[in-house]
Amino acid sequence: MSTAPVIQVTGLRKRYGSIVAVDDVSFDVQDGEIFGLIGPNGAGKTTTMECVEGVRQPDAGRITVLGLDPIRDVYALQHRVGVQLQEAHLQKRIKVSEAIALWASLYRTSVDPRLLLEQLGLEDKRNAWFMTLSGGQKQRLFIALALINDPEVVFLDELTTGLDPQARRAIWDLVRGIRARGKTIFLTTHLMEEAERLCDRVAIIDHGRIVDIHSPAGLIRRHCPQRSVLLTTDDESAEARLRALENVAVTRADDGVLTVQGNAADLMTGVIQCLADHRIRVTDFQTVVPTLEDVFLKVTGHTIRE
Amino acid sequence: MRGLWNLTWLEVKIFVREPLGFIGTVLIPVVLFVALGRSLGERVESSSRLQGFVESDFPIFVVMLTAINAVVSLVAVIAIYREGGILKRLRATPLRPHTILTAHVLVKLIFTTMTLILLALAGRRFYPVALEVPWVSFGLALLLTTISISSIGFLIASVVPTARFAQPLGSLLLFPMLGISGLFVPLEAMPAAVQGVAHALPLTYAVSLLRGIWLGDSWMAHGWDVLGLAVVFGLCTALSSRVFRWE
Numbered sequence: 125m126s127t128a129p130v131i132q133v134t135g136l137r138k139r140y141g142s143i144v145a146v147d148d149v150s151f152d153v154q155d156g157e158i159f160g161l162i163g164p165n166g167a168g169k170t171t172t173m174e175c176v177e178g179v180r181q182p183d184a185g186r187i188t189v190l191g192l193d194p195i196r197d198v199y200a201l202q203h204r205v206g207v208q209l210q211e212a213h214l215q216k217r218i219k220v221s222e223a224i225a226l227w228a229s230l231y232r233t234s235v236d237p238r239l240l241l242e243q244l245g246l247e248d249k250r251n252a253w254f255m256t257l258s259g260g261q262k263q264r265l266f267i268a269l270a271l272i273n274d275p276e277v278v279f280l281d282e283l284t285t286g287l288d289p290q291a292r293r294a295i296w297d298l299v300r301g302i303r304a305r306g307k308t309i310f311l312t313t314h315l316m317e318e319a320e321r322l323c324d325r326v327a328i329i330d331h332g333r334i335v336d337i338h339s340p341a342g343l344i345r346r347h348c349p350q351r352s353v354l355l356t357t358d359d360e361s362a363e364a365r366l367r368a369l370e371n372v373a374v375t376r377a378d379d380g381v382l383t384v385q386g387n388a389a390d391l392m393t394g395v396i397q398c399l400a401d402h403r404i405r406v407t408d409f410q411t412v413v414p415t416l417e418d419v420f421l422k423v424t425g426h427t428i429r430e
Numbered sequence: 431m432r433g434l435w436n437l438t439w440l441e442v443k444i445f446v447r448e449p450l451g452f453i454g455t456v457l458i459p460v461v462l463f464v465a466l467g468r469s470l471g472e473r474v475e476s477s478s479r480l481q482g483f484v485e486s487d488f489p490i491f492v493v494m495l496t497a498i499n500a501v502v503s504l505v506a507v508i509a510i511y512r513e514g515g516i517l518k519r520l521r522a523t524p525l526r527p528h529t530i531l532t533a534h535v536l537v538k539l540i541f542t543t544m545t546l547i548l549l550a551l552a553g554r555r556f557y558p559v560a561l562e563v564p565w566v567s568f569g570l571a572l573l574l575t576t577i578s579i580s581s582i583g584f585l586i587a588s589v590v591p592t593a594r595f596a597q598p599l600g601s602l603l604l605f606p607m608l609g610i611s612g613l614f615v616p617l618e619a620m621p622a623a624v625q626g627v628a629h630a631l632p633l634t635y636a637v638s639l640l641r642g643i644w645l646g647d648s649w650m651a652h653g654w655d656v657l658g659l660a661v662v663f664g665l666c667t668a669l670s671s672r673v674f675r676w677e
Contacts (some may be wrong), residue, residue, distance in 0.1 A: 179518070179521065179522050199524060202522070202523065202524045207522045209515065209518060209522060212515045212516075212518065212519040213514040213515050213519070214519065215441075215444050215511075216444075217438065217444045217447040217448060218444055222440055222443070225436075225442055226436055227523065228436065228438045229432060230433050230436075230523050230524050230525060231523075231524060245440060253447075261667065
């Protein structure tokens with residue numbers, strides 16, 4: 125068994141006229157993981173992904189996917205990967221079953237189209253025209269098309285953009301199911317929640333450059349280790365008791381809410397122990413754990429929506 | 431190859447599902463041909479000049495109209511597919527890029543053929559004069575013409591910025607070409623400057639070839655026309671393969 129990365133990108137560059145879209149990007153994607161490229165719109169996510177897929181020619185850099193060159197070996201590679209493009213459409217009046225059948229006919233191997241539609245909850249839409257499908261159904265159809273050739277690597281570009289939360293959750297379950305069948309998944313998203321819930325590892329990209337790569341939890345530990353406890357109490361002694369804990373900062377807001385901050389993983393334990401030891405009556409207790417959103421703000425200096 | 435037939439057949443089915451497109455492409459030329467032909471036919475006896483028009487130029491006009499219609503709608507389809515990202519999605523499959531575009535040309539050829547067969551059948555039943563035409567040769571000449579104009583269509587489709595402009599621009603370029611192609615006014619009767627322009631335009635050769643074959647000329651007599659259409663095809667295909675945008 126080889127443990128070579130499924131996707132290797134080294135020194136990728138791409139510019140459009142005077143605008144540098146991707147600037148010296150390097151990363152690896154390992155076999156069987158969900159790898160996410162996260163960043164705001166215009167950060168270079170789609171350009172990077174399309175270079176890896178072989179639909180866009182890079183200006184510089186080395187890319188291998190399953191040991192193949194995406195540009196030179198594009199036709200060999202297309203049989204082994206599945207692609208879902210951002211904001212793609214099909215012919216308005218193509219039926220779901222026709223799209224699946226056409227795609228199935230184009231590949232050397234294909235999974236059973238009926239089974240695939242069933243898995244994606246589209247079996248009762250078989251005869252519906254593409255234009256009549258809802259946003260979530262269209263995305264599920266595009267996932268089906270990306271999976272029709274039983275690919276080893278699946279590319280998903282902004283998969284859940286524009287979907288309501290319920291449809292989004294359903295798609296996340298589908299993606300986890302794909303990984304469970306042993307596929308490697310490379311996705312892009314500007315939704316931090318999506319990256320945190322779905323990805324084994326993420327690369328943060330901003331202005332065409334990769335800022336950091338790690339697991340979501342690892343990124344949070346590295347960049348935003350600080351945890352906070354917010355509590356409300358009538359006990360006058362509470363503030364002084366909590367201050368006595370090691371390595372914490374305590375602040376009191378105008379409305380009386382106490383904030384205890386610290387970097388230690390056992391901050392919560394310390395706070396709870398202290399409250400219990402001194403029989404401090406608490407009327408509200410809230411913990412604030414940093415998210416990828418906070419990491420993004422920390423490492424790029426701006427929020428993902430700016 | 432399998433991809434080409436599958437895609438072509440699918441696009442044929444999709445085209446038929448859009449009633450307006452189908453009616454516009456297939457039925458309107460037939461209705462126009464029959465209705466106008468009959469009203470002209472009633473006046474044929476009184477004018478020998480009109481007789482020539484009814485026997486050759488009017489049918490050729492309808493045929494050219496059909497071919498140009500097909501090409502204009504080809505331009506529109508390509509532009510719409512590009513704007514919607516459909517071309518890009520198809521290109522990310524094992525389909526070769528030229529297969530995708532060839533399928534669309536084939537679809538237009540299929541519907542053009544269908545229209546012409548309907549025209550011929552309607553003509554036999556309703557047209558005021560009997561037409562004695564070498565159908566096979568004429569069909570071949572028309573195929574050559576349509577493919578040649580299609581390559582102009584591709585060049586237009588390569589450069590139009592949005593789908594909204596595609597259809598008007600296609601019409602704006604192709605119909606005036608037909609106007610000075612010698613079909614309505616003989617080339618010799620035009621001012622010298624217009625004649626010069628006409629000789630540089632492909633539809634002039636198309637009309638000359640179609641009219642010649644229709645009237646029973648040999649292919650040898652129209653070698654220059656065939657060559658002209660072939661050169662247009664070569665030039666436009668080479669140019670558009672360089673400037674064609676997939677997205």
